[in-house]
Amino acid sequence: MTGLIFDCDGVLADTERHGHLPAFNETFEHFGLPVRWSEDDYAEKLRIGGGKERMASLFADPEFVRAAGIPEDEAARKDLLAQWHRTKTAAFKRLVSEGRIPPRPGISRIVLAALGEGWTVAVASTSAEESVRAVLENAVGKEVADRIPRFAGDVVPAKKPDPAIYRLTVSQLSLDPAETLVVEDSRNGLLAATAAGLPCLVTVNGYTRDEDFTEAVLVVSELGDPGRRPVEVLANRSKATPGDYITLEDLRSCLQAQPVPDEGGNT
Known part of the structure; x- marks a missing residue:
C-alpha cells in the first residue's frame, strides 16, 4: 500500500x-x-x-x-x-x-486525492499533538482529519533530525518504506525521513528556502493549486514532470527507484 x-x-x-x-x-x-x-x-x-x-x-x-x-x-x-x-x-x-494560520496551497487537494486512491495518509511531527490536530483539522476539515493518524510530540524520545518519528510511523502503519513518500519543509525533517529510508519531497518556506536539500527527490516552492501561480521547481531528482501544480501522479513518480539528474546534472 x-x-x-x-x-x-x-x-x-x-x-x-x-x-x-x-x-x-x-x-x-x-x-x-x-x-x-x-x-x-x-x-x-x-x-x-x-x-x-x-x-x-x-x-x-x-x-x-x-x-x-x-x-x-x-x-x-x-x-x-x-x-x-x-x-x-x-x-x-x-x-x-481564529484563522490566523491558513493552510498551505495544495494540502487539502492532495490529501483528498491520496485518500481517494486508497493511500495511507499520516502526519508525523515533533510538535505537540494538540497543535498538530488543530492545524490538520484547519487544513482538511475535522471529518477528513479523523481519518488521518497522527504521530506527534513526545511519542519518541528524540526529535528530528533523528529518524525515530518516521520509523515509528512506518512501523505502526505497516508501511513499505519504498512505497512511502514524506513531505517535509526543512533540512532537519529531510534528514529524519531519509535516515528512516524514506524518499522525501520538500516544499520550502521563507525560513527554509536556502537550506541544503541535496537528499530530496523533489524540491518545490509549494504543492500549488489550480488558478494559482505555477509552482517553482527548485530541484528535481525524480521522474516527476511537474506542471503548474503538484499532482498525485507527480508524487507517484517521486517513488521511482532510480532518480534522474536535475537540470544542473545532479542526481
Missing part, C-alpha cells in the same frame, strides 16, 4: 512565522520572562527540533536564568518548562481557531 506522510509545521500550514513564533512570545510575556524572539532569532531556534526543546535552550543563557529567577533544580525546571509549553500550545491553538 502506498503511504504519504506529512510533516506539520511549514508543510500543512506556514505555522512557524504566523503561529509558533507569536505563541512563544505571548507565552514569554504571560510569564514575565525577559525575552522576545525576533524572526531572525527564531530562524536560529528552528535548528532545534521541538518546542519545549527550543524554550529549554534559554536555560543555557546565564543572564536569562538570573534575570528570570530560574531555579537550579532540574525537576523544578522541567515543571516550569511544562507550564510554559502548555500555555504556548493553548496560544497556538487559539491562533489556528
Whole structure:
C-alpha cells in the first residue's frame, strides 16, 4: 500500500512565522520572562527540533536564568518548562481557531486525492499533538482529519533530525518504506525521513528556502493549486514532470527507484 506522510509545521500550514513564533512570545510575556524572539532569532531556534526543546535552550543563557529567577533544580525546571509549553500550545491553538494560520496551497487537494486512491495518509511531527490536530483539522476539515493518524510530540524520545518519528510511523502503519513518500519543509525533517529510508519531497518556506536539500527527490516552492501561480521547481531528482501544480501522479513518480539528474546534472 502506498503511504504519504506529512510533516506539520511549514508543510500543512506556514505555522512557524504566523503561529509558533507569536505563541512563544505571548507565552514569554504571560510569564514575565525577559525575552522576545525576533524572526531572525527564531530562524536560529528552528535548528532545534521541538518546542519545549527550543524554550529549554534559554536555560543555557546565564543572564536569562538570573534575570528570570530560574531555579537550579532540574525537576523544578522541567515543571516550569511544562507550564510554559502548555500555555504556548493553548496560544497556538487559539491562533489556528481564529484563522490566523491558513493552510498551505495544495494540502487539502492532495490529501483528498491520496485518500481517494486508497493511500495511507499520516502526519508525523515533533510538535505537540494538540497543535498538530488543530492545524490538520484547519487544513482538511475535522471529518477528513479523523481519518488521518497522527504521530506527534513526545511519542519518541528524540526529535528530528533523528529518524525515530518516521520509523515509528512506518512501523505502526505497516508501511513499505519504498512505497512511502514524506513531505517535509526543512533540512532537519529531510534528514529524519531519509535516515528512516524514506524518499522525501520538500516544499520550502521563507525560513527554509536556502537550506541544503541535496537528499530530496523533489524540491518545490509549494504543492500549488489550480488558478494559482505555477509552482517553482527548485530541484528535481525524480521522474516527476511537474506542471503548474503538484499532482498525485507527480508524487507517484517521486517513488521511482532510480532518480534522474536535475537540470544542473545532479542526481
